[in-house]
Amino acid sequence: MKEEELSASEDKPPSQVPLGEPSVLTLPIGQVRPMFPQEQWYNWQWQMANRLRSHEDLISLLRLSPLQAESYKSLIKTFHYSITPYYLSLINWHDPKDPIRMQCVPDPKEMNYAVVGNADPLEEEKDMQVPGLVHRYPDRVLALVTGMCAMYCRHCTRKRIWNEGEWMRTRKELAVMVSYIRKTRKVREVIISGGDPLLMNLDTLDWFLGELRRIHHVEVLRIGTRVPVVLPMRITEELTTMLKQHRPLWINTQFNHYREITLESTAACDRIQSAGIPISNQSVLLKDVNDSTETMIALCHALQRIMVRPYYLYQCDPVAGAEHFRTNVFKGIQIIEEMRGHTGGLCIPSFVVDAPGGGGKIPLQPFYLLSIGEQEIMLRNYEGLMIRYFNPKENEPPRASSRSRRNRKTESVVYCDNSRQIRRHKKCIVDISHPGKDILPLDYAE
Ligand code: SF4
Numbered sequence: 100m101k102e103e104e105l106s107a108s109e110d111k112p113p114s115q116v117p118l119g120e121p122s123v124l125t126l127p128i129g130q131v132r133p134m135f136p137q138e139q140w141y142n143w144q145w146q147m148a149n150r151l152r153s154h155e156d157l158i159s160l161l162r163l164s165p166l167q168a169e170s171y172k173s174l175i176k177t178f179h180y181s182i183t184p185y186y187l188s189l190i191n192w193h194d195p196k197d198p199i200r201m202q203c204v205p206d207p208k209e210m211n212y213a214v215v216g217n218a219d220p221l222e223e224e225k226d227m228q229v230p231g232l233v234h235r236y237p238d239r240v241l242a243l244v245t246g247m248c249a250m251y252c253r254h255c256t257r258k259r260i261w262n263e264g265e266w267m268r269t270r271k272e273l274a275v276m277v278s279y280i281r282k283t284r285k286v287r288e289v290i291i292s293g294g295d296p297l298l299m300n301l302d303t304l305d306w307f308l309g310e311l312r313r314i315h316h317v318e319v320l321r322i323g324t325r326v327p328v329v330l331p332m333r334i335t336e337e338l339t340t341m342l343k344q345h346r347p348l349w350i351n352t353q354f355n356h357y358r359e360i361t362l363e364s365t366a367a368c369d370r371i372q373s374a375g376i377p378i379s380n381q382s383v384l385l386k387d388v389n390d391s392t393e394t395m396i397a398l399c400h401a402l403q404r405i406m407v408r409p410y411y412l413y414q415c416d417p418v419a420g421a422e423h424f425r426t427n428v429f430k431g432i433q434i435i436e437e438m439r440g441h442t443g444g445l446c447i448p449s450f451v452v453d454a455p456g457g458g459g460k461i462p463l464q465p466f467y468l469l470s471i472g473e474q475e476i477m478l479r480n481y482e483g484l485m486i487r488y489f490n491p492k493e494n495e496p497p498r499a500s501s502r503s504r505r506n507r508k509t510e511s512v513v514y515c516d517n518s519r520q521i522r523r524h525k526k527c528i529v530d531i532s533h534p535g536k537d538i539l540p541l542d543y544a545e
Pocket of ligand 1: 247248250251252254255256257293294295324325
């Protein structure tokens with residue numbers, strides 16, 4: 100459905116609700132938040148109505164010269180933009196590489212890379228069974244229910260749908276998806292995404308979730324949304340009360356930097372969790388935004404504090420217009436390597452590459468399994484210690500069961516090639532493939 104059709108629709112987006120409030124651009128940059136009364140600032144419809152979206156907004160925001168203004172005109176025509184006053188208020192304008200700014204403010208590099216990569220790198224369109232419904236994995240489907248977002252992330256994998264304007268599917272269109280899911284009995288999970296499903300008309304979303312919930316073989320619903328990050332005031336009690344009715348429901352969101360975890364976004368997550376809905380986080384690894392171990396640890400620690408599970412760290416997809424955000428794949432592996440052992444496992448996401456051409460998610464890990472023998476494997480721990488580990492045969496009682504409690508406790512550390520570490524671990528050098536002959540001579544270890 101195109102933008103002009105929206106006015107006649109039940110799904111009229113909140114961005115078109117005429118609140119008649121002043122533009123944020125009448126205010127000095129960096130002083131957006133304090134200038135508005137709280138009842139406006141915390142009203143999500145006010146935030147939507149006052150998003151920065153136009154060429155004129157951008158000229159004022161970036162103080163563009165006429166020449167620069169011209170290049171930005173074609174840029175936002177190709178890849179449109181919108182920024183909520185809330186998300187805008189998080190930018191540190193003294194830093195040209197501010198991680199918040201890089202995610203939301205259009206950058207001429209997008210045009211430089213407009214022909215690099217692919218408009219639809221994951222080939223979602225190819226796997227659409229009915230309009231908007233991607234069925235790739237056997238037991239789950241992805242429903243793209245809207246093309247509208249509160250803020251358009253400059254690295255978005257679905258930039259291709261932006262030039263269709265801001266649209267939402269009608270009940271009639273959603274009913275076609277429901278009908279496909281109803282007759283496809285192997286589907287046990289429906290992932291609802293877009294665009295941002297939490298911007299849909301509440302009655303329509305309630306109806307859609309209810310229809311899905313009524314399908315016997317659909318066990319779980321999942322919603323992908325960035326609203327808690329870029330428009331946390333949208334998480335109202337009315338919304339969470341409605342969502343609560345459709346559990347088991349999971350929410351996946353996308354915090355990419357620890358500075359996005361504010362009082363507002365924390366409160367939004369708390370409202371969702373208080374409705375009994377768990378939240379997982381799917382960060383995207385973005386050059387100069389979060390591609391350092393320190394930033395990723397700070398983000399994941401902050402997520403753990405607000406009880407949001409760091410679930411995935413995605414390699415940025417090769418999407419047209421976003422090449423400047425892409426890091427070398429080894430950067431992601433290195434970050435995970437440097438996190439492992441230095442922070443708890445609950446804080447470490449899985450690093451995944453979403454394979455081009457519809458190949459699906461492929462997890463990439465540092466190398467911890469060094470060799471595989473019939474009875475033992477060689478492992479490496481986070482400090483570089485090499486560890487020989489007895490590998491029980493299938494269907495045989497594990498050898499460890501006949502060993503003493505002392506042996507079981509010390510079964511893992513074997514030897515390494517670092518003399519300082521060997522000294523530190525000397526006391527627990529154990530040959531686990533020969534229980535009863537515990538302590539290895541040091542020369543063997545060396
Ligand atoms: S919120 Fe999601 S769909 Fe919307 S622009 Fe950002 S990444 Fe893309």
